[in-house]
Amino acid sequence: MxxxxxxxxVLPAGLLLLCLSTVVxxxxxxxxxxxxxxxxxxxxxxxxxxxRIWREGIPLTGKVxxxxxAFDQPVIPVGSEVRGxxxxxAPVSKMRRAMALADADFSPARAYTVMFDTLILSDGRHIPxxxxxxxxxxxxxxxxxxxxxxxxxxxxxxxxxxxxxxQFANREKQEVKDKYHQAVAQIKLPGRMxxxxxxxxxxxxxxxxxxxxxxxxxxxxxxxxDFGSTTRLPEQLNSMGTNLGxxxxxxxxxxxxxxxxxxxxxxxxxxxxxxxxxxxxFNAQHQLVLAANxxxxxxxxxxxxAGKLHHNGELRVVxxxxxxxxxxxxxxxxxxxxxxxxRAANLNLDDEGGARVSDSKSRxxxxxxxxGIAFAAARPESDSGAPDGVVDPATKTAAGGSGFKLVGxxxxxxxxxxxxxxxLGVYGASxxxxxxxxxxxxxxxxxxxTALEIVxxxxxxxVGGTAGR
Numbered sequence: 001m002x003x004x005x006x007x008x009x010v011l012p013a014g015l016l017l018l019c020l021s022t023v024v025x026x027x028x029x030x031x032x033x034x035x036x037x038x039x040x041x042x043x044x045x046x047x048x049x050x051x052r053i054w055r056e057g058i059p060l061t062g063k064v065x066x067x068x069x070a071f072d073q074p075v076i077p078v079g080s081e082v083r084g085x086x087x088x089x090a091p092v093s094k095m096r097r098a099m100a101l102a103d104a105d106f107s108p109a110r111a112y113t114v115m116f117d118t119l120i121l122s123d124g125r126h127i128p129x130x131x132x133x134x135x136x137x138x139x140x141x142x143x144x145x146x147x148x149x150x151x152x153x154x155x156x157x158x159x160x161x162x163x164x165x166x167q168f169a170n171r172e173k174q175e176v177k178d179k180y181h182q183a184v185a186q187i188k189l190p191g192r193m194x195x196x197x198x199x200x201x202x203x204x205x206x207x208x209x210x211x212x213x214x215x216x217x218x219x220x221x222x223x224x225x226d227f228g229s230t231t232r233l234p235e236q237l238n239s240m241g242t243n244l245g246x247x248x249x250x251x252x253x254x255x256x257x258x259x260x261x262x263x264x265x266x267x268x269x270x271x272x273x274x275x276x277x278x279x280x281x282f283n284a285q286h287q288l289v290l291a292a293n294x295x296x297x298x299x300x301x302x303x304x305x306a307g308k309l310h311h312n313g314e315l316r317v318v319x320x321x322x323x324x325x326x327x328x329x330x331x332x333x334x335x336x337x338x339x340x341x342x343r344a345a346n347l348n349l350d351d352e353g354g355a356r357v358s359d360s361k362s363r364x365x366x367x368x369x370x371x372g373i374a375f376a377a378a379r380p381e382s383d384s385g386a387p388d389g390v391v392d393p394a395t396k397t398a399a400g401g402s403g404f405k406l407v408g409x410x411x412x413x414x415x416x417x418x419x420x421x422x423x424l425g426v427y428g429a430s431x432x433x434x435x436x437x438x439x440x441x442x443x444x445x446x447x448x449x450t451a452l453e454i455v456x457x458x459x460x461x462x463v464g465g466t467a468g469r
Contacts, residue, residue, distance in 0.1 A: 030231040035070040037225040038293060041276075042218040042257060042449040043068060043131070045082050045116060053112050053209045058086040060114060062217070066451070069292035071325075072280040075227040077122065082219070084116030084133075104404035106205040116219045131219035134449065139343040140216050144453075145336070145353050205405075218449045240288055240324060248281070248289060251455055253337055255279040256296055258450045264303050264313030265443040271300040273317050275452055295323045296334065296454065302354065306441035312357035313443035319454055338453030339446070347444065353455075355444045363436040370432040373398045374425035377418075396421045402428025 045062040052058070061083055068076035090111040092100075100108035114136075119127040256275035274297040281290040298319035306313040319334030336353030348358045377399040393413060400412025403424035412421045 029234070031234060031237065033071050033230050033232055035073055035075055035227040035229055037068055037070050037075060037221065037227070039221050039224050041068065041221050041224075041293075043076065043082065043116070043119070043129075043221070044451075045217045045219055047136075047211055047213055047215045047217075048081075050213050051086075051211045053086065053089060053110065053211060056086055056088060060084045060086065060116070060211075062116070065216070066278070069278065069280055070227055071230075071291045071293075072282075072288050073227075073230060075225075076119065080122065081120040082116045082129075083118040083120070084114055084131075084219075086112060087115045088113045104205050104408055107207055107209070109209055114217065116217070127225065129219070129225075130222040132222060133220070134218045134447070136211055136215040136217050137342045138212055138215050140340050141343045142338060142340050143347060143349050144338045145349050145351060220449065236287060238287065240291065240326065240328070248283060248456065251457065252281070253453050253455050254281055254290065254296065254334075256452045256454055258446055258448055258452065259295075261446065261448045262300070262315070262317070263443050263445045264315040265305045265445075267300045267303040267315065269300060269303065271303070273298050273300060273319075275319070275454070277322075278451075290322065291325055293325055296332070297321050297323070298334065306357075306443045308438075308440055310359070310437055310439055310441045312359065312441035314354065314356040315444040315446070316352070316354035333457040334454040335457070336452060337455040340451040341446070345445065346442070355446070357442045357444055359436070367429075367432045367436050370402050370425075370429040373402050374422070374429040377425035378422040399425030399428070402432075404428075 043064060044066045046065050047060060047062045049061065051060055061081065064076055064078055064080040064082060067074045067078050092108050092110055096108055100106070114133050116131050116133060117129050119129050121127065254277055256277045259274040259276055262271070262273055274295060277290055277294040277296060278292060280288060280292050283289050296319050298317055298321070300315065301318050302314065302316040304314040317336065320331060321329055322332055323329050336349060336355070339347070339349065339355070341347050346358050346360070347355055349355055373395070376395050396412045396415070397409045399421045400408035400410070402408070404411075404427075408424050408428075412424050415421065
């Protein structure tokens with residue numbers, strides 16, 4: 001008490017009260033968080049309308065199909081408009097044109113490059129972009145692990161997210177809106193009759209080249225984007241850098257993108273693999289556990305390259321470490337649960353998340369049909385009572401189409417040579433057998449920026465890192 005009496009005799013009463021309140025009730029310090037989207041981050045875009053590829057400068061307009069996050073905030077929401085243009089249309093080489101002519105294709109597709117340079121947010125802001133854009137993909141499919149458990153878990157997780165969106169903050173609402181099928185719904189995709197029409201046009205020897213509505217692009221940022229800053233209370237960040245095993249529920253799923261291409265042709269057991277987490281992860285108390293742009297890495301556990309006689313490749317990976325933007329490293333056990341790929345890749349995921357290329361069973365039917373047409377075209381007509389050397393129009397048309405599509409069908413029908421029609425039929429059957437059964441198989445290729453869903457299993461204590469907050 002003598003200490004307080006001496007202090008009171010020196011300090012005014014108001015100043016003394018202020019000092020005591022500061023000692024008794026410490027102030028809560030808000031932490032400043034920078035909202036920046038780093039370079040190499042992809043903006044996923046779907047074209048809003050059909051565009052003909054024939055010269056440089058053709059304008060492009062698309063919609064963002066997946067929200068881009070900075071730390072734990074959505075900064076580029078789904079549906080934002082993106083504008084760009086065609087920057088180059090490459091000429092067709094003489095060799096490639098000759099190969100196309102051999103297949104009765106007089107207008108082979110030309111390679112092109114595009115660039116997206118303007119982002120328009122919902123509030124009307126125009127943000128300039130500098131991007132590098134990967135080739136477009138006309139049809140993207142979402143593959144999930146083949147087990148019934150994984151499918152049921154995906155449905156349950158979807159219901160949980162929708163319920164959370166109705167009860168909690170805008171972060172959870174934005175996460176629900178970020179679902180792939182909702183983003184695709186914003187683009188009016190071509191109908192069935194349009195697809196049938198395009199298939200028939202593809203059989204013509206000459207046709208124009210288009211980018212169809214809904215064609216997907218990954219536009220990687222060459223320069224980072226700055227969206228200012230925000231503040232967080234310390235208790236909102238307490239779960240960051242802590243043990244994932246205690247913060248996350250078992251079998252939690254994180255969304256990520258590949259940092260680099262991985263292929264069964266070049267990978268081997270132990271090849272490193274890394275992905276960037278694209279959607280922030282929260283615990284049951286809605287505290288941030290993993291911020292966007294955290295990195296999850298691992299290695300290839302099995303790689304089988306494609307081989308002769310149409311043996312396709314296989315690839316299996318496991319994720320073992322998570323590194324937060326603050327430098328905290330934790331060991332985890334993660335496997336692929338889902339992946340978004342080009343439908344033409346013909347990939348499948350097995351029960352444990354292993355990827356492999358599958359062949360359509362229709363190859364047996366198409367090859368058998370081609371062989372049957374070849375036999376019909378070569379069969380002596382005397383067997384059916386017709387004079388030798390004459391082939392019926394239907395068989396001539398089918399034999400020509402089997403060998404050289406529409407051009408072959410027309411030429412074969414116009415020709416009066418049984419030998420010519422037979423040769424076209426045999427050529428078509430031989431190419432079908434070679435393509436479907438004798439040629440080299442296809443490798444599993446997951447390109448850079450491939451969207452992944454990784455299910456986390458066993459968690460362990462943090463190693464080799466310290467919090468940087």
